[in-house]
Amino acid sequence: SQQGEEDPQALSIQEGENATMNCSYKTSINNLQWYRQNSGRGLVHLILIRSNEREKHSGRLRVTLDTSKKSSSLLITASRAADTASYFCATVPNSGYALNFGKGTSLLVTP
């Protein structure tokens, strides 16, 4: 399967702390994407990193990609209660058109 696998499954931190989530995948990719989902809502795209990029920033988000280890990490700095959500990584198989998602990391940020 080309699905990304997120780790940890659940993460609980306090406001102001940093949150790190990891994703592993199985085969070659052109890009890897991270999404966020608030409970019962649709997914929202956060960031896309291409296979020739090693790091990308967007606001308080930092994503790294290590294609040799087939892994990616999402770092949220100075977390806020509003960051509470599930976070998913997604990859596209080289033979396909659609993103495959993992089970996600459930992040809880407490005030």
Place this chain on the structure above:
Amino acid sequence: ETGVTQTPRHLVMGMTNKKSLKCEQHLGHNAMYWYKQSAKKPLELMFVYNFKEQTENNSVPSRFSPECPNSSHLFLHLHTLQPEDSALYLCASSQPGGRGDTGELFFGEGSRLTVL
């Protein structure tokens, strides 16, 4: 507001009913997707349409029947469903990319389906 609208947001149906889920996008995209999200499971890809043509069917049972009349609209027709089909059904759209190079997906808020 993501530019992708799904209706209805909630649907309760019996196993013998026939209903449809609707998705409309106002983003000018030419690729549309149906995903199923069940509790404790990864999102499951169901169908992909590129320029109104179905390009992927992820071994979905025939009780789910997609329809894409144009690049802006996508339907999922439901009939004789089972209780285990209860889930959040998510529609998404994107600009079509080449194989293995799909870009950002824009999701609707989903249709929460309960099958009694």
